[in-house]
Amino acid sequence: MRGLLILLGLACLAGAQHQALIDYLERRLLAIEDRISLWHEQVTRYASELRELKQQMLFQLENLDKEKEMLRVNLEGVGTRVERVERELDYLETQNGAQPCVDVDQELIEQQVTLVQEKHKTKYAKLTDCSDMISTIKAMKILKRVGGSKGMWTRDTGGGSGKVFIFNGTDADTIFEFSSVQDFTRSQGLSESRRLKVPSAWSGTGHVVYNNHAYLVTRGDEVTLLKYDLRNPAVADSVVFPVQDQVPVYGLSPETAVDLAVDEEGLWAIYATRQAETHISLAKLDAVSLDIQQMWDSNCPRENAEAAFVICGTLYVVYNTRQAGRSRVQCVFDVNDMVSADDAPLVYFPKRYGAHASLKYNPLEQLLYAWDDGYQILYKLAMKKKLEL
Incomplete structure (x- = not known):
C-alpha cells in the first residue's frame, strides 16, 4: 500500500513538471508569434514607405524631364536669337564698323x-x-x-x-x-x-x-x-x-x-x-x-x-x-x-x-x-x- 502511494506521488509530480514545460513552451511560442507579427508590420510599413519613395522619385524624374525639355527649348530659342543678333551685328559692322x-x-x-x-x-x-x-x-x-x-x-x-x-x-x-x-x-x-x-x-x-x-x-x-x-x-x-x-x-x-x-x-x-x-x-x-x-x-x-x-x-x-x-x-x-x-x-x-x-x-x-x-x-x-x- 505504501509503495502505491509513492508511485501516485511521483506520477503527480511528473504531471506537474510536464504541465509547467508545456506552459513555458506555449509562452515562448506566443512571444515568437508576437515578434513575427511585429516584424510583419514593420516590413509592411517599410514596403509602403518604399513604394511612396518610388512614386516620389518617379514624379521628380518626370519633372526633371519636363524641365530638361523646357531648358532645351529655351536654349534653342536663345541660339536662334544669338544667330539673329550676330547677323544684325555683321550687318551693322559692314555699315558702321570701327574706324580703321x-x-x-x-x-x-x-x-x-x-x-x-x-x-x-x-x-x-x-x-x-x-x-x-x-x-x-x-x-x-x-x-x-x-x-x-x-x-x-x-x-x-x-x-x-x-x-x-x-x-x-x-x-x-x-x-x-x-x-x-x-x-x-x-x-x-x-x-x-x-x-x-x-x-x-x-x-x-x-x-x-x-x-x-x-x-x-x-x-x-x-x-x-x-x-x-x-x-x-x-x-x-x-x-x-x-x-x-x-x-x-x-x-x-x-x-x-x-x-x-x-x-x-x-x-x-x-x-x-x-x-x-x-x-x-x-x-x-x-x-x-x-x-x-x-x-x-x-x-x-x-x-x-x-x-x-x-x-x-x-x-x-x-x-x-x-x-x-x-x-x-x-x-x-x-x-x-x-x-x-x-x-x-x-x-x-x-x-x-x-x-x-x-x-x-x-x-x-x-x-x-x-x-x-x-x-x-x-x-x-x-x-x-x-x-x-
Missing part, C-alpha cells in the same frame, strides 16, 4: 645697319603701276582640312608651275608639295605629296613661295631668312635679318617673328621691334639677294593682330580677339601715300572656325590662301582703285 587705323609713309626709322640707314633716305620706287586695293571679300571656298591647327599653304606667287606647298606646324622641316590645287583637293592627305626636307626647322608661319623658291624664317640666336630652291632642292642663300631686339610681329601669333609676303611689287617682310614694340613695321626685300631695300614704321598695333598681307605696296593687318571671333582688316598702311582714311577698307572675313594662323596673297590670282584651325581656305578678293592724295 590708317597711316601714311612716316619718317624712316633709324637702324643699326649702315646700308639700311642710307636706303631709308630715299622715297620708295614702285616697280609696277599697280594701284589696286581691297574692296571686299567676294567669295570663300574651304578646300580641305589637313595638318595641325597652325600652318601655312600657298601656290608659287611668282608664277612658276602652279604647284601647291603645305607648311604644317610652326616648328618643322618638311615641305609637302602637290602638283596642283586639284590634286591637293582630291588627295587623301599629306601622305600623297612629294616631300622636301629643308636643313633647318622653320619657325612660325611667315613663309612664302616665290619664283620657284621657298623663303623661310628660322630662329636660333638670331632670326634668319632662308632661300630654298624648290627645283633643285638646296639652300640658295641665307641671311640674318638685320633688325635688333625683335619681338613677335602679331599679338595673337607669338610663334611668328617675321611674316614674309609677296605682292605685285615683289617680296616684303612684316616684323616688329622692341623699340616700336606696340606697332608693326614693314620692309621691302630684294628677292634675289635678300637685302633690305627700305623700311617703314606703320601705325598698326600688334595687340590682337593675327596676320597680315601686302597688296600693291599696301599693308593690311587682320585683327581678332583672344577668344577667337570674327577676323577683320582694321589697319592699313600704304607706302606710297595713296590711301586716305575715308577710302581705307574695313573688311570682315566670313566667320569660320577660329583665327587665321596665316594669310598669303597671290597677286596672279588675287586670292588669299588662309589656314584656319587646320582648314585650308581660299578668299576671292574684289578690288578697287586707290585714290591718290
Whole structure:
C-alpha cells in the first residue's frame, strides 16, 4: 500500500513538471508569434514607405524631364536669337564698323645697319603701276582640312608651275608639295605629296613661295631668312635679318617673328621691334639677294593682330580677339601715300572656325590662301582703285 502511494506521488509530480514545460513552451511560442507579427508590420510599413519613395522619385524624374525639355527649348530659342543678333551685328559692322587705323609713309626709322640707314633716305620706287586695293571679300571656298591647327599653304606667287606647298606646324622641316590645287583637293592627305626636307626647322608661319623658291624664317640666336630652291632642292642663300631686339610681329601669333609676303611689287617682310614694340613695321626685300631695300614704321598695333598681307605696296593687318571671333582688316598702311582714311577698307572675313594662323596673297590670282584651325581656305578678293592724295 505504501509503495502505491509513492508511485501516485511521483506520477503527480511528473504531471506537474510536464504541465509547467508545456506552459513555458506555449509562452515562448506566443512571444515568437508576437515578434513575427511585429516584424510583419514593420516590413509592411517599410514596403509602403518604399513604394511612396518610388512614386516620389518617379514624379521628380518626370519633372526633371519636363524641365530638361523646357531648358532645351529655351536654349534653342536663345541660339536662334544669338544667330539673329550676330547677323544684325555683321550687318551693322559692314555699315558702321570701327574706324580703321590708317597711316601714311612716316619718317624712316633709324637702324643699326649702315646700308639700311642710307636706303631709308630715299622715297620708295614702285616697280609696277599697280594701284589696286581691297574692296571686299567676294567669295570663300574651304578646300580641305589637313595638318595641325597652325600652318601655312600657298601656290608659287611668282608664277612658276602652279604647284601647291603645305607648311604644317610652326616648328618643322618638311615641305609637302602637290602638283596642283586639284590634286591637293582630291588627295587623301599629306601622305600623297612629294616631300622636301629643308636643313633647318622653320619657325612660325611667315613663309612664302616665290619664283620657284621657298623663303623661310628660322630662329636660333638670331632670326634668319632662308632661300630654298624648290627645283633643285638646296639652300640658295641665307641671311640674318638685320633688325635688333625683335619681338613677335602679331599679338595673337607669338610663334611668328617675321611674316614674309609677296605682292605685285615683289617680296616684303612684316616684323616688329622692341623699340616700336606696340606697332608693326614693314620692309621691302630684294628677292634675289635678300637685302633690305627700305623700311617703314606703320601705325598698326600688334595687340590682337593675327596676320597680315601686302597688296600693291599696301599693308593690311587682320585683327581678332583672344577668344577667337570674327577676323577683320582694321589697319592699313600704304607706302606710297595713296590711301586716305575715308577710302581705307574695313573688311570682315566670313566667320569660320577660329583665327587665321596665316594669310598669303597671290597677286596672279588675287586670292588669299588662309589656314584656319587646320582648314585650308581660299578668299576671292574684289578690288578697287586707290585714290591718290
